Amino acid sequence: MNSFVSRDGSRWVPEYLSQIDANCIGCGRCFKVCWRDVMHLSGITDSGEIVGAGDGADDDEVERMLMIVDHPGRCIGCGACARVCPKNCQFHIKSSD
Numbered sequence: 001m002n003s004f005v006s007r008d009g010s011r012w013v014p015e016y017l018s019q020i021d022a023n024c025i026g027c028g029r030c031f032k033v034c035w036r037d038v039m040h041l042s043g044i045t046d047s048g049e050i051v052g053a054g055d056g057a058d059d060d061e062v063e064r065m066l067m068i069v070d071h072p073g074r075c076i077g078c079g080a081c082a083r084v085c086p087k088n089c090q091f092h093i094k095s096s097d
Contacts, residue, residue, distance in 0.1 A: 014077020026065025
C-alpha cells in the first residue's frame with residue numbers, strides 16, 4: 001500500500017473514489033471540489049435509465065439527478081469529495097500497491 005508524507009511529516013494514505021451509491025441526491029458538491037474530472041452529473045429516468053446532458057432525454061423524463069463516476073483512474077485520493085458529501089454515499093478504496 002502506498003503511503004505518502006505530508007508537509008508536517010505525518011503519513012497519509014490516499015483513498016480513491018470507486019463508486020457513488022443510490023443515496024446520491026445530485027447536489028453537485030463533490031463535482032465542484034473535484035478538479036480531476038472523475039465524475040459527472042447525470043439524470044435517471046422513471047425506468048432507471050441513466051442519461052447525461054445531450055442524450056436526448058427531456059427534462060420531464062428525468063426523475064432525479066445523481067453523480068456518476070466515469071473516470072476513476074483520474075482520482076488522486078485526496079478525499080475532498082467525501083468531505084463535502086451531505087449523504088456520505090461515496091465509496092473509496094485504498095491502493096493495493
